Structures are given as structure tokens and as C-alpha cells.
Amino acid sequence: MNHEQAEGAGEDRPTTARLRQVLDSAERVVIVEASPVEADSADLPRLTVTGAEMGELARLLAIVDGGTGDKCRCDGWPTITVYGTQGEPIARWTLHHQSGLRGLGDCDADLRDGPALTAWLAERGLTRSRWVQEQLAREEAEEERRRTGWVRAAPEGLAQAAADVAPPPGRDYEPWSDGRQHAGDRLAALVRQHHPDSGERIRLLLAWLGVSARRSSGGLKWYDMAVLRQLLAENPGLVLAACVETPLHPAQLDGAAELFSTVEWTKAQGRNLPEPLKSLLVEHIRADGTDAMRFRVNHGYYGAERTV
Numbered sequence: 001m002n003h004e005q006a007e008g009a010g011e012d013r014p015t016t017a018r019l020r021q022v023l024d025s026a027e028r029v030v031i032v033e034a035s036p037v038e039a040d041s042a043d044l045p046r047l048t049v050t051g052a053e054m055g056e057l058a059r060l061l062a063i064v065d066g067g068t069g070d071k072c073r074c075d076g077w078p079t080i081t082v083y084g085t086q087g088e089p090i091a092r093w094t095l096h097h098q099s100g101l102r103g104l105g106d107c108d109a110d111l112r113d114g115p116a117l118t119a120w121l122a123e124r125g126l127t128r129s130r131w132v133q134e135q136l137a138r139e140e141a142e143e144e145r146r147r148t149g150w151v152r153a154a155p156e157g158l159a160q161a162a163a164d165v166a167p168p169p170g171r172d173y174e175p176w177s178d179g180r181q182h183a184g185d186r187l188a189a190l191v192r193q194h195h196p197d198s199g200e201r202i203r204l205l206l207a208w209l210g211v212s213a214r215r216s217s218g219g220l221k222w223y224d225m226a227v228l229r230q231l232l233a234e235n236p237g238l239v240l241a242a243c244v245e246t247p248l249h250p251a252q253l254d255g256a257a258e259l260f261s262t263v264e265w266t267k268a269q270g271r272n273l274p275e276p277l278k279s280l281l282v283e284h285i286r287a288d289g290t291d292a293m294r295f296r297v298n299h300g301y302y303g304a305e306r307t308v
Contacts, residue, residue, distance in 0.1 A: 272303030
């Protein structure tokens with residue numbers, strides 16, 4: 001891009017001054033708790049802003065000048081329609097994830113204070129944004145409890161390596177980096193170093209995998225997969241032997257239920273587990289299994305032909 005093109009590309013960037021200019025020429029603003037394709041439905045919650053509240057809304061809609069340079073893929077909501085003095089719509093904006101604004105320029109822009117806008121809307125009856133934020137906060141708290149629980153369950157001497165695989169929010173690896181893979185490889189090497197006996201190592205990994213096998217939703221996380229990959233890298237015959245040579249405790253059985261139902265295991269080894277492991281696993285699931293474990297039994301995993 002040459003200098004002239006670069007200057008032209010910046011001409012349509014969103015700015016707070018541009019937003020205020022639009023609102024200064026407005027007679028009213030209508031905010032509807034819906035995406036633009038639904039916003040004209042009369043039965044949807046809406047708020048009409050006029051008079052002195054227009055200035056307050058302008059303050060709350062202040063953005064980081066220049067925008068993000070990108071656009072969110074979702075439609076966005078609520079929809080904010082600005083009407084001129086003749087009653088005509090002069091602008092239509094959408095909020096994205098309660099933290100960004102679209103429609104002011106050629107890209108989205110971050111709000112300077114998204115939570116304040118969310119609270120202001122809720123005080124005036126538009127509570128969906130606040131509900132979504134509260135729900136997200138609960139989900140984030142649960143994700144953090146799950147992550148820290150997994151790190152705490154790491155075998156002795158491996159807590160720091162586990163924390164490197166599952167760093168806290170704000171310190172996570174960039175999606176395109178190799179950081180996670182390197183951390184997972186280092187963890188696997190340390191597990192083998194600390195537990196050279198294959199049977200002991202396999203049972204230890206099964207117990208660690210079992211920590212997440214009882215989660216009701218969300219599936220396996222990337223850090224769970226770091227443990228699962230180690231089990232899948234073991235000799236399958238040694239894995240099966242480790243499961244019957246020494247009685248497995250419940251957490252290890254949970255981990256075994258997870259391992260033996262993966263695509264990687266069933267594709268390579270089939271679903272029919274040898275006795276007495278099959279009976280042991282099915283009895284465990286019958287007595288104290290999760291719904292997901294019961295579903296797998298009822299659909300032929302582990303080679304079981306019985307309903308639990």
C-alpha cells in the first residue's frame with residue numbers, strides 16, 4: 001500500500017468525534033435488543049433516548065479512535081438507530097459482545113467503557129447485555145476452576161510443568177504459536193523421567209485424565225489432550241495390562257472410560273475390550289458413571305452389550 005492509499009484507508013476509520021457529530025444532529029436514538037435483521041419487530045424490548053440523555057449516551061458510546069481494523073463475524077446486538085430532526089434514520093450501529101461498536105466507519109471499534117454502557121442500558125430496562133455478561137463471567141469462573149483443578153491434580157513434581165501447559169488467563173499462548181506443543185512435549189518428557197515404569201506411569205496418567213472425565217460439559221480441553229496424547233503414545237498392550245495387573249481406583253476407571261472411547265483408540269484397537277477389563281469398566285459406569293459414559297456403553301463402546 002502506498003502513502004496515498006494509506007491516507008485514504010484512514011479516512012473512514014471510526015472516531016469518537018465522528019460519533020458525536022452524528023448524535024449532535026440527531027433528534028432521537030432507538031436501541032433495540034436484537035440484531036439489525038430483527039430490530040424492526042415491534043414486540044422487542046427497546047429504549048428511546050432523547051433530550052439530555054443523548055449527551056449521556058454519547059459519552060457512554062465513546063470509542064478507541066481508529067478502530068480495530070477488523071469486523072466481528074456475528075450480526076451484533078443491540079441495534080442502535082439514530083434518527084434525524086425530520087424523523088429519518090441517519091445511522092445504524094450495533095454493539096458486539098458488549099465491548100465493541102460497528103457502523104461508524106470501515107471497521108469495528110472498542111468501547112472505552114463497555115461495562116458502563118451495559119449498566120446504563122440495564123437501568124433503563126434493556127437487561128439482556130447485563131445477563132450475557134453475567135453468564136460469561138460465570139462461565140469464565142468455571143473454566144478457571146477447571147483449569148486450576150487440573151493443575152492441582154498434577155503428579156508430584158510436575159505442577160510447574162502442568163501450569164506451563166495450562167497457563168492462567170492473560171498468559172495463555174497465542175493460537176498460532178508452538179508454545180502449547182512445546183509445553184506438552186516437556187510435560188511428557190518429565191512424566192517419563194519421573195515415572196519410568198510403564199504400568200505406574202499409565203495408571204498415573206489415567207487418574208489425571210479422570211479428573212476431567214466427569215465434567216458435565218465442554219469436552220476435553222487442550223491441557224486434557226496433553227495427558228490423553230501421552231496415553232495414546234504408550235504401547236496399547238501395556239495400557240491394557242496396566243488396567244488389570246493392579247485394581248484401578250475410581251478416578252483411574254474414569255480416565256480409562258475416556259481413553260477407550262476416543263476415536264484414536266477405537267480406530268486403532270477397536271471397541272471390544274478384553275475381559276475382565278470390559279466387565280470392570282462397565283460395572284463402574286453402571287454404579288457411578290456420568291451420562292456421557294452411559295451413552296457410550298449403550299452405543300457399543302468398550303464392547304459392552306448391555307444397557308446401563
